[in-house]
Amino acid sequence: MTELTWSVSWETELADAAHGPLAALLARAYAGHAARFTDGRSWAGARPELRVVARDAATPVAHAGIVRRFLRALPAGPDVLVGDVGLVAVDPEHHHRGLGTALMARVVDVLVDLDVPFGFVSCGPDVEPFYRAAGWTRLPGVAVHLIDTHHRLRADTDPTMVHAAGRPLSAWPAAQVFARDGQLV
Numbered sequence: 350m351t352e353l354t355w356s357v358s359w360e361t362e363l364a365d366a367a368h369g370p371l372a373a374l375l376a377r378a379y380a381g382h383a384a385r386f387t388d389g390r391s392w393a394g395a396r397p398e399l400r401v402v403a404r405d406a407a408t409p410v411a412h413a414g415i416v417r418r419f420l421r422a423l424p425a426g427p428d429v430l431v432g433d434v435g436l437v438a439v440d441p442e443h444h445h446r447g448l449g450t451a452l453m454a455r456v457v458d459v460l461v462d463l464d465v466p467f468g469f470v471s472c473g474p475d476v477e478p479f480y481r482a483a484g485w486t487r488l489p490g491v492a493v494h495l496i497d498t499h500h501r502l503r504a505d506t507d508p509t510m511v512h513a514a515g516r517p518l519s520a521w522p523a524a525q526v527f528a529r530d531g532q533l534v
């Protein structure tokens with residue numbers, strides 16, 4: 350493996366031609382959902398606002414998408430601005446070399462640069478240990494009302510992971526239910 354090149358790209362500044370290789374990476378990483386990423390479609394639900402990508406020469410080998418959005422803490426607020434992170438993927442040929450951890454550290458750096466208070470990820474229980482190992486914290490007993498990739502409303506009790514960016518985690522609202530009024534990234 351040559352030295353990796355990292356980039357941070359806004360969605361409207363990414364060339365059309367970049368999406369095919371990103372979709373191919375996502376299909377490799379999310380092998381059970383590869384059909385979502387056909388025809389150069391490099392997103393599953395919401396399109397990222399910006400993407401953090403590592404490339405080995407020209408080939409993407411790690412990717413994360415970020416959308417800034419407000420979550421509503423229910424029932425009484427406050428709203429909280431987060432960098433909603435998804436499409437976290439490392440090429441299977443590069444797993445367990447610390448690349449995913451490096452990716453998530455870059456995501457936090459980006460959020461700090463953007464002055465976004467917190468990083469936010471909903472993940473499956475199986476990958477919670479990865480986020481924990483990367484320094485993310487699970488919010489215990491939290492449910493998230495969200496719109497899934499099929500545009501259906503869902504109350505999600507999968508692990509909700511957060512990371513301090515522009516603010517300390519002690520500033521995270523104490524609520525047990527959050528509404529994310531937008532599609533999963």
Ligand SMILES: CC(C)(COP(=O)(O)OP(=O)(O)OC[C@H]1O[C@@H](n2cnc3c(N)ncnc32)[C@H](O)[C@@H]1OP(=O)(O)O)[C@@H](O)C(=O)NCCC(=O)NCCS
Pocket residue numbers: 378379436437438439440443444445446447448449450451471472473475476477478479480482483
């Ligand atoms: C999750 C993923 C990004 C991890 O990438 P990676 O580069 O292998 O991660 P790292 O090497 O930095 O892993 C650091 C530690 O996290 C944990 N970890 C890594 N992958 C894990 C996984 N899939 N499940 C649970 N824990 C995991 C391990 O403790 C690992 O340490 P180890 O390698 O010494 O065992 C990668 O497995 C992937 O792309 N999976 C498919 C897509 C996916 O599930 N994304 C997350 C969706 S929310």
